[in-house]
Amino acid sequence: MLWQKVGFTQQEMARRSQDSAAQSVEARTLASQAEALTHALQARLAVAEVKLSEVTLQRSQLEELMLSVSRSRDDNLVQDIDSALRLAMQQTQLTGASQPLVSALQAADQRISRAAQPRLNPVQRAIARDVERIQSAALTDVPSLVRQLDELAQQVDAWPVHNEWRGKAPADAAVESKAVSASQETSPDKPASTTGSKGWARITQAWNAFWARAWVDVTMNGRELVRVSRIDRPEAALLAPEQVFFLRENIKLRLLNARLGLLARHMEQSQADLLSTEQALERYFDRNDPLVESALKSLAQLRVEVSKSELPRPDESLAALATAAGGR
Numbered sequence: 672m673l674w675q676k677v678g679f680t681q682q683e684m685a686r687r688s689q690d691s692a693a694q695s696v697e698a699r700t701l702a703s704q705a706e707a708l709t710h711a712l713q714a715r716l717a718v719a720e721v722k723l724s725e726v727t728l729q730r731s732q733l734e735e736l737m738l739s740v741s742r743s744r745d746d747n748l749v750q751d752i753d754s755a756l757r758l759a760m761q762q763t764q765l766t767g768a769s770q771p772l773v774s775a776l777q778a779a780d781q782r783i784s785r786a787a788q789p790r791l792n793p794v795q796r797a798i799a800r801d802v803e804r805i806q807s808a809a810l811t812d813v814p815s816l817v818r819q820l821d822e823l824a825q826q827v828d829a830w831p832v833h834n835e836w837r838g839k840a841p842a843d844a845a846v847e848s849k850a851v852s853a854s855q856e857t858s859p860d861k862p863a864s865t866t867g868s869k870g871w872a873r874i875t876q877a878w879n880a881f882w883a884r885a886w887v888d889v890t891m892n893g894r895e896l897v898r899v900s901r902i903d904r905p906e907a908a909l910l911a912p913e914q915v916f917f918l919r920e921n922i923k924l925r926l927l928n929a930r931l932g933l934l935a936r937h938m939e940q941s942q943a944d945l946l947s948t949e950q951a952l953e954r955y956f957d958r959n960d961p962l963v964e965s966a967l968k969s970l971a972q973l974r975v976e977v978s979k980s981e982l983p984r985p986d987e988s989l990a991a992l993a994t995a996a997g998g999r
Contacts, residue, residue: 746996748786749794752779753992756985764936769805769983776802776985790995797991805983816976817930823966824926827919830966831957918955922948929973938977945974 759775776798783795925944932941949970956963 748782748788749791749992749996752782752794753989753996755779756988756992760984769808772983772985773802773805776805776988779988794988794991794995797987798985801983801985801988805985808983813933816933816973819969819973820926820930820933823969824923824930826962826966827922827926830919830952830963831960832915832918832955833957918951922951925951933977941977942974945970945977949974 755775756772756779759772762771763769780795780798780802783791783798925948929941929944929948932938932944949967952958952963952967952970958964958967
């Protein structure tokens with residue numbers, strides 16, 4: 672029985688040893704397969720990593736391209752708006768109305784709203800402020816100023832210069848007319864009665880009127896030969912008649928230049944021409960004359976109106992567009 676048990680145990684051990692060897696072989700086979708699979712997976716993982724890096728690189732390039740396209744579109748939009756605003760400024764200067772500039776600003780605001788770019792929000796706010804400022808600005812009536820300049824140019828020939836002889840004084844003319852009328856009432860040509868006190872009175876009145884008219888003629892001739900007047904600017908009295916003619920023509924040209932400056936929106940040049948005309952009036956013409964005094968007041972008022980007629984500019988919008996174009 673013991674020998675049987677020992678044999679049975681040997682058989683069991685041999686069987687188990689064979690099973691263990693078979694399992695060991697199977698395990699080695701599985702291990703080799705697993706190792707091969709690991710190598711394959713590592714190769715695939717390496718390929719996947721390479722492809723992932725390529726995809727990442729392509730994605731970054733695509734993002735840069737999209738950003739470049741977006742920035743280029745924004746830059747084109749900024750340049751288009753800047754060009755439209757400058758063209759509207761020129762139209763405003765030519766027409767003298769602020770409506771072209773306001774329309775261009777409103778159109779630019781709509782384009783920026785459709786673009787929906789956050790970096791253009793400062794430009795949109797600047798445009799809103801410029802639109803409000805331009806709409807509230809008061810524009811000068813340029814045609815009215817031009818008409819006033821034309822009226823002044825037509826009055827130049829009627830302005831008297833200093834120490835200019837303009838006929839008889841009003842008092843002398845009144846005395847002469849009174850003497851002439853008195854002489855006409857009792858003229859020797861009319862039949863008058865020499866008898867009685869009434870005839871004698873008429874003869875006496877006629878002789879008095881005759882001597883009065885003679886005295887007026889003599890004194891008027893003397894005053895025409897010699898005149899005494901006060902001149903604060905001696906150079907004005909030394910102007911020859913031909914120089915006075917050229918002075919008047921020069922003033923007309925200055926007024927014409929001021930008119931052209933108003934039409935061309937060159938306000939500073941118009942102010943300079945009006946100021947030189949006003950100085951010439953004060954220097955060479957008689958300020959006591961009503962026409963000269965009225966012309967001086969008109970010139971001063973015109974200079975004030977011209978100084979206020981400067982058209983508004985979209986400076987804030989242009990500055991914001993320059994900042995956006997610079998990428999700041």
